[in-house]
Amino acid sequence: MPIRYTEDEIIARVFAPIAGPAALGLKDDAALLAPTAESTVATVDVLVAGVHFFPDDPPALIAKKALRVNLSDLAAKGAEPVGFLLSLALPADWTNDWLEAFAAGLAEDARAYAIPLIGGDTTATPGPLTISITALGRTPGFVPRTGAKPGDAIYVSGTIGDAALGLALRRDPALAARLSPQARGYLLDRYLLPRPRLDLVPLLRAHASAAMDVSDGLAGDLAKLCRASRVSAVVEAPLVPLSPAALEASLAPGFFEAAISGGDDYEILFTADANWTPPQDVFRIGAIIAGTAPPQFRDATKKPINLAKMSFSHF
Amino acid sequence: MPIRYTEDEIIARVFAPIAGPAALGLKDDAALLAPTAESTVATVDVLVAGVHFFPDDPPALIAKKALRVNLSDLAAKGAEPVGFLLSLALPADWTNDWLEAFAAGLAEDARAYAIPLIGGDTTATPGPLTISITALGRTPGFVPRTGAKPGDAIYVSGTIGDAALGLALRRDPALAARLSPQARGYLLDRYLLPRPRLDLVPLLRAHASAAMDVSDGLAGDLAKLCRASRVSAVVEAPLVPLSPAALEASLAPGFFEAAISGGDDYEILFTADANWTPPQDVFRIGAIIAGTAPPQFRDATKKPINLAKMSFSHF
Numbered sequence: 001m002p003i004r005y006t007e008d009e010i011i012a013r014v015f016a017p018i019a020g021p022a023a024l025g026l027k028d029d030a031a032l033l034a035p036t037a038e039s040t041v042a043t044v045d046v047l048v049a050g051v052h053f054f055p056d057d058p059p060a061l062i063a064k065k066a067l068r069v070n071l072s073d074l075a076a077k078g079a080e081p082v083g084f085l086l087s088l089a090l091p092a093d094w095t096n097d098w099l100e101a102f103a104a105g106l107a108e109d110a111r112a113y114a115i116p117l118i119g120g121d122t123t124a125t126p127g128p129l130t131i132s133i134t135a136l137g138r139t140p141g142f143v144p145r146t147g148a149k150p151g152d153a154i155y156v157s158g159t160i161g162d163a164a165l166g167l168a169l170r171r172d173p174a175l176a177a178r179l180s181p182q183a184r185g186y187l188l189d190r191y192l193l194p195r196p197r198l199d200l201v202p203l204l205r206a207h208a209s210a211a212m213d214v215s216d217g218l219a220g221d222l223a224k225l226c227r228a229s230r231v232s233a234v235v236e237a238p239l240v241p242l243s244p245a246a247l248e249a250s251l252a253p254g255f256f257e258a259a260i261s262g263g264d265d266y267e268i269l270f271t272a273d274a275n276w277t278p279p280q281d282v283f284r285i286g287a288i289i290a291g292t293a294p295p296q297f298r299d300a301t302k303k304p305i306n307l308a309k310m311s312f313s314h315f
Numbered sequence: 316m317p318i319r320y321t322e323d324e325i326i327a328r329v330f331a332p333i334a335g336p337a338a339l340g341l342k343d344d345a346a347l348l349a350p351t352a353e354s355t356v357a358t359v360d361v362l363v364a365g366v367h368f369f370p371d372d373p374p375a376l377i378a379k380k381a382l383r384v385n386l387s388d389l390a391a392k393g394a395e396p397v398g399f400l401l402s403l404a405l406p407a408d409w410t411n412d413w414l415e416a417f418a419a420g421l422a423e424d425a426r427a428y429a430i431p432l433i434g435g436d437t438t439a440t441p442g443p444l445t446i447s448i449t450a451l452g453r454t455p456g457f458v459p460r461t462g463a464k465p466g467d468a469i470y471v472s473g474t475i476g477d478a479a480l481g482l483a484l485r486r487d488p489a490l491a492a493r494l495s496p497q498a499r500g501y502l503l504d505r506y507l508l509p510r511p512r513l514d515l516v517p518l519l520r521a522h523a524s525a526a527m528d529v530s531d532g533l534a535g536d537l538a539k540l541c542r543a544s545r546v547s548a549v550v551e552a553p554l555v556p557l558s559p560a561a562l563e564a565s566l567a568p569g570f571f572e573a574a575i576s577g578g579d580d581y582e583i584l585f586t587a588d589a590n591w592t593p594p595q596d597v598f599r600i601g602a603i604i605a606g607t608a609p610p611q612f613r614d615a616t617k618k619p620i621n622l623a624k625m626s627f628s629h630f
Contacts, residue, residue, distance in 0.1 A: 030358035043345035046402035127442015
């Protein structure tokens, strides 16, 4: 067994450098955030090795993913990041090297997204690495899931299905062999590393009637947004944005269903006025209609597409 | 395998009833807290089955412990509870019955301590049950660890060492056999179920120069408070408050050291003016002095007590 940091050393050497002023040097019982005129937004996500990522993924990327899935939730609500709390259960075989690489990835993203560490708890576990991050944000204009109205248009940012394809490639070498190295690399990266759309925060505050991040598949997530808003929806499948890499894989059987029901897109799904013109990289894919039926996806001939599976679940 | 709730059912049936308005029905990406003039206090604790509690402990008590250890941190900072986020990794053999009992315990405490659930994430794990709770509070007057000054007196609430003895009883039937049934029951309960001292919040805001909760043993925690405040301390061992049940065990070898270095007291350690008269159930145990030496514990003859072990660690 190599020499390993004590709990106090982990706090002082590994995590204190990532901490913001609210963390009080990670030397107190709790973080302290000064009052502001804005609302506070809070979200939590837990990631388990072997469930949400592969245990041998690079530790820096695991850390970034754990933080970014929370940043994606803040972005969807029109919130700017304020700080995050990290709870970390380390498996029996953790090493200082692993932990330092994990913290280095976390530090990079904490700087890049202006979200300092404000608190945490580290423990040992006889089980797999388990990471739970709670992110706090602030906004003057929270964008709920409940505001979609009949007549609104449905928009989605970026491209859909890349991460699900990246996961499929890791599991199926035959599929991977059919793609170009560029497409393979792109899709694998999209699975490893979400890109939280904090760049869309001003747009969402200004224009979105309802929004959520796409984390469990576009189809299932749109169904959730519709239920929350008590509306239904029609989506034109040919309008769902796909990356060039995904298009390379698009002839595989079941491709479209996999793309819209797979997890980990971390793009933003939102509704806004139908007369609004979205910027580049945001796409209008359908319309909100009255009713309580599940959202319908239609093909190029306006025929409904039957979806066996709506969303991804870790259960 | 019995029929089990889906992820959506867990949210809607099991956890939504515990949720407060800020949770938005647990149907959104994040919780929304309105702005206030007070500072926000945030703390997180992670508990792992087999590390922080026994896997076969009653689920309601596991839930209560996970919430209460966080409430204890809020209390130590002079903060009133606002809400909590729950991240739950369920082991392969979880059942609806177990989950409902867990949620019932959580609901009872959420009501009792006026701290609604405001968000969460539930997942499956191939490892042990892992619970991470982030608690948010508010205070007009945060009590830091850093404010202790030479000349301040040191106070502690309640009694010390009961939970550590409770844990020892579970591990050592011979020790258990030497105690009365009443003492046994009392100590076992003190290990199972912390009693966060939110009743002390007004007192701490009004009088404490520094405070923390006693979770890793009085000796080690006082050392942390002293380091944070850059002071030293002298504690009169005979003044450390012990319960009648602990006194029954006090003739066992190593008793006092175990009592002040064992974990899970969840009482409040604080400093205040030496002329202040504490209320019932709060005890003056020593004095803050200048210097950087570790705190010294003295016996009835003022002779220093040598402590081999200062605090409890899960590492």
